[in-house]
Amino acid sequence: MKIRVISILDRITIKAQGAYLRKMEHMTFTSIVRQRNGNFWRADIYDKLGIDNKSTKEKKRIGIYCRVSTREQTLGYSIDNQKNKCQDYMRLFNDDYVEPIFYIDEGHSASTLERPSMKxxxxxICDRKLDEIIIYKLDRLTRNVSDTYELLSMFSKNDVNLVAVMDNLDITTANGKLVVGILAIFAQWERETIIERTNDGLLQMAMEGRYPKSGSLLGYSKDKEKYLTINEETAPIIRSIFMYATAGYPLSDIRIKIKETYDYKLRTDRMKRIIFENGYYGEFTYKGYVFPDVMQAIVSKAEAMEARKIVGKRSVAYGEEQNKFYYRNKITCRNCGNILGGIPTYKKSKKYYYYYCKKCNQRINQDLISHQIMHDIITHTDKEDYKIEAGDILRGINKLQRKLKTVSRQYAEDFLSDEAYDTIIRSVNLKLNKEKARFGKIKIINGHNWNELSDEEKRGYIEQTILTMCVDLSRKEIIKIKYFESDSKEK
Structure with missing residues (x-):
């Protein structure tokens, strides 16, 4: 009982005093293999040594923290093993304690302290509900050096001891704090090394044309070797998303149309990610590099950029009059390629609606667009119920257009003077515009012509018919129209 034990190589001296022996136990007996029968606890040790172990201290309040990341779960890193080791330590080195509080973060990384149980x-700790925290290893707490020192400062400030069972340390001594700092540096180094190796491996996969992420994107299938191929069953969904986005449909409307057409549910935030995923036009971007062989293009880059431009433009509010702008988000400027925004103006107590290019500082009246486009829309759709009437108007238009060509040829061959040419051209164009205006009287929806439709019906008709159109603002003319079911049509 009064024998002093000296271990020369370990540089340890154990005196037969209870208070000192408790500290040495933390340093020398951290891994105990015990059985349910034939074993004894720390109180029995003191009894055998004849040391008075009675204390009037309050029961110690202990918290046990366990963590395992998603990756470690796949490697069999067990939460139960951590809990058992921490409980063994607690029972061995504590005389009297309250039942421990378990803080378990399962599937969380140590890169940040933003974990539910950690918080x-x-x-x-800040509420001073704990006296000691027991962890399996220091890296269960954090792998970040700055976070380690922040936690140590918090523990010290709130008189909370930290014990790491497998690392043989606690922070009640200066040496313990030093070791904690050193281990934290190595833990962070190990984490960063793992990240670097993982990133190198994933980049190598992408260089080989394989998809380096988990799962696969909508529109593609992934084989066992992680190569992507276009899935012809779901790829049409992707094409439709880009098509409707380019046409100016809100994401909420696109979601409804996708559900109606393909019976496939998509959230609006996911559709936005799809629109801004470079891989859909064949340029898969990963960790700052572009890999052209990972994802085959489902849509063209031009179509993808146009859809993004439209989605970004939708942040411009039209207010309560949004249905008054029949062609909103569909018109681009021929000069700069920008999407035209809608602006209303008042003239003599009457309201007019214009489409305006901020960059070119030019605009075009909506009525003028409707006047120019209506005959083209009707001839494009070519419905049987007004085909005969439209054909009669077209014959008149074709006759006037032939006359324009004849006059232009005569003027080029010097058979007409400048004054005569201008007079004839103005007269023919006036007749041509009147003839085109007749299209506005053709009944296109539910027995009503364009002028009889409500603003909502006009907007809906344009939404279903026209994808985009290009306008020459200086000449106030529509240059190109792109319809949903066909290629672009030059005017």
Whole structure:
């Protein structure tokens, strides 16, 4: 009982005093293999040594923190093993304690302290509900050096001891704090090394044309070797998303149309990610590099850029009059390629609606667009119920257009003077515009012509018919129209 034990190579001296022996136990007996029968606890050790172990201290309040990341779960890193080791330590080296509080973060990385149970534990520490925290290893707490020192400062400030069972340390001594700092540096180095190796491996996969992420994107299928191929069953969904986005449909409307057409549910935030995924036009971007062989293009780059431009433009509010702008988000400027925004103006107590290019500082009246486009829309759709009437108007238009060509040829061959040419051209164009205006009287929806439709019906008709159109603002003319079911049509 009064024998002093000296271990020369370990540089350890154990005196037969209870208070000192408790500290040495933390240093020398951290891994105990015990059985349910034939074993004894720490109190029995003191009894055998004849040391008075009675204490009037309050029961110690202990928290046990366990963590395992998603990757470690796949490697069999067990939460139960951590809990058992921490409980063994607690029972061996504590005389009297309250039942421990377990803080378990399963499937969380140590790269940040933003973990549910970690935040709860730190709050309990600040509320002074704990005296000691027991962890399996220091890297269960964090792998970040700055976070380690932040936690140590918090523990010290709130008189909470930290014990790492497998690392043989606690922070009640200066040496313990030093070792904690050193281990934290190595833990962070190990984490960063793993990240670097993982990133190198994933980049190598992408260089080989394989998809380096988990799962696969909508529109593609992934084989066992992680190569992507276009899935012809779901690829049409992707094409439709880009098509409707280019046509100016809100994401909420696109979601409804996709559900109606393909019976496939998509959230609006996911559709936005799809629109801004470079891989859909064949340029898969990963960790700052572009890999052209990972994802085959489902849509063209031009179509993808146009859809993004439209989605970004939708942030411009039209207010309560949004249905008054029949061609909103569909008109681009021929000069700069920008999408035209809608602006209303008042003239003599009457309201007019214009489409305006901020960059070119030019605009075009909506009525003028409707006047120019209506005959083209009707001839394009070519419905049987007004085909005969439209054909009669077209014959008149074709006759006037032939006359324009004849006059232009005569003028080029010097058979007409400048004054005569201008007079004839103005007269023919006036007749041509009147003839085109007749299209506005053709009944296109539910027995009503364009002028009889409500603003909502006009907007809906344009939405279903026209994808985009290009306008020459200086000449106030429509240059190109692109319809949903066909290629672009030059005017």
């Amino acid at each position: 709860q534990m730190l709050q309990d």
